[in-house]
Amino acid sequence: MDIVVSGIRSTGNLHLGNYFGALRNFVKMQETNTCFFFIADYHSLTTHPHPDDLHGNVKKALVDFLASGLNPEKATLYIQSDLPEVAELYLLLNMNAYLGELERCTSFKEKIRTQPENINAGLLTYPTLMAADIILHRAHKVPVGKDQEQHLEMTRTFANRFNRIYGVDYFPEPVAFNFGEDLIKIPGLDGSMKMSKSEGDMNAIYLADSPEVIRKKVMRAVTDTGPTAPGQPRSQGVENLFSLMKIMSTPETLSYFEEAYQQCTIRYGDMKKQLAEDVIRFTAPFTARINQLQADAPYLSRVVKQGADKARESAAKTIHEVREIIGFKKF
Numbered sequence: 001m002d003i004v005v006s007g008i009r010s011t012g013n014l015h016l017g018n019y020f021g022a023l024r025n026f027v028k029m030q031e032t033n034t035c036f037f038f039i040a041d042y043h044s045l046t047t048h049p050h051p052d053d054l055h056g057n058v059k060k061a062l063v064d065f066l067a068s069g070l071n072p073e074k075a076t077l078y079i080q081s082d083l084p085e086v087a088e089l090y091l092l093l094n095m096n097a098y099l100g101e102l103e104r105c106t107s108f109k110e111k112i113r114t115q116p117e118n119i120n121a122g123l124l125t126y127p128t129l130m131a132a133d134i135i136l137h138r139a140h141k142v143p144v145g146k147d148q149e150q151h152l153e154m155t156r157t158f159a160n161r162f163n164r165i166y167g168v169d170y171f172p173e174p175v176a177f178n179f180g181e182d183l184i185k186i187p188g189l190d191g192s193m194k195m196s197k198s199e200g201d202m203n204a205i206y207l208a209d210s211p212e213v214i215r216k217k218v219m220r221a222v223t224d225t226g227p228t229a230p231g232q233p234r235s236q237g238v239e240n241l242f243s244l245m246k247i248m249s250t251p252e253t254l255s256y257f258e259e260a261y262q263q264c265t266i267r268y269g270d271m272k273k274q275l276a277e278d279v280i281r282f283t284a285p286f287t288a289r290i291n292q293l294q295a296d297a298p299y300l301s302r303v304v305k306q307g308a309d310k311a312r313e314s315a316a317k318t319i320h321e322v323r324e325i326i327g328f329k330k331f
């Protein structure tokens with residue numbers, strides 16, 4: 001049976017990008033694999049959340065995990081910071097991770113651009129912490145969206161390097177996984193290429209958003225002044241709306257608006273109204289479950305405790321073996 005590991009950073013509620021890029025696959029994979037899914041709260045510290053927000057953000061992500069259909073009896077669901085073993089493996093991997101390769105990582109370069117006032121060592125070594133998360137359970141498959149592809153490549157580098165340095169065949173080579181399909185990237189509502197929390201709240205639709213909020217966000221999505229000639233290429237904002245429609249709406253609805261674009265008769269207002277209603281239809285069952293789960297503190301705490309116990313068992317075994325391989329010995 002394959003071992004599957006993946007995580008989502010705890011920055012609050014999860015959006016459609018998280019769902020279609022990752023969460024949806026977690027739910028499918030829990031049926032036939034040994035799965036570990038976690039909320040990456042250590043990773044969230046790279047952007048310095050206020051202590052008042054940290055726990056609430058973890059709780060929101062946990063509730064969204066469960067509302068999406070993750071089953072704590074099938075998959076091991078845990079909070080990253082409940083596993084001190086991950087911090088130890090991160091330290092050990094950092095000894096064999098080189099400045100040049102960490103600096104070349106696209107997400108690091110992106111952070112230098114977007115938050116030049118906070119280029120901390122945690123950002124630089126983000127990929128080694130992520131590699132530690134994954135190889136801590138000696139994973140084979142990692143369900144993630146397109147944006148994590150390079151991190152997975154680096155994870156393989158670190159795992160292979162460990163094996164080579166110590167002359168062992170201990171860590172498998174984990175691969176980014178999307179059931180044999182290309183990895184997914186869901187675009188943002190503001191005309192940007194990626195739906196993302198860090199792009200601001202009008203960019204992303206959250207599973208927990210109310211119908212009113214969804215309507216407001218979709219109606220404000222970036223478009224253009226409309227096509228003036230048949231075959232005119234679509235602007236990024238309009239392309240994004242079509243991409244979202246492809247996922248959220250029926251094929252008939254999609255081809256109706258594609259045809260209208262071709263004919264230059266499209267009214268973006270109508271397209272957005274339809275898209276908003278289709279998103280609402282999709283998120284309604286999630287929102288209902290989210291509201292229920294949020295109120296059930298005893299259940300959430302049982303889930304987290306059970307997950308931490310199971311995850312630590314697997315992590316402790318790896319750390320014990322890794323320490324032996326590296327040459328730590330008891331006196």
Ligand code: TYM
Pocket residue numbers: 005006007008009010016017018019020021022023040043129130131133134142143144145146147148184185186187194195196
């Ligand atoms: P994060 O929290 O940014 O995103 C969580 C998951 O959602 C996917 N995702 C998307 N997929 C498609 N389109 C989008 N617009 C979109 N936005 C986000 C991401 O690809 C990811 O799968 N570093 C990770 C968290 C992490 C992790 C790990 C993942 C920490 N340790 C170990 C896998 C294994 C991150 O920040 O993802």
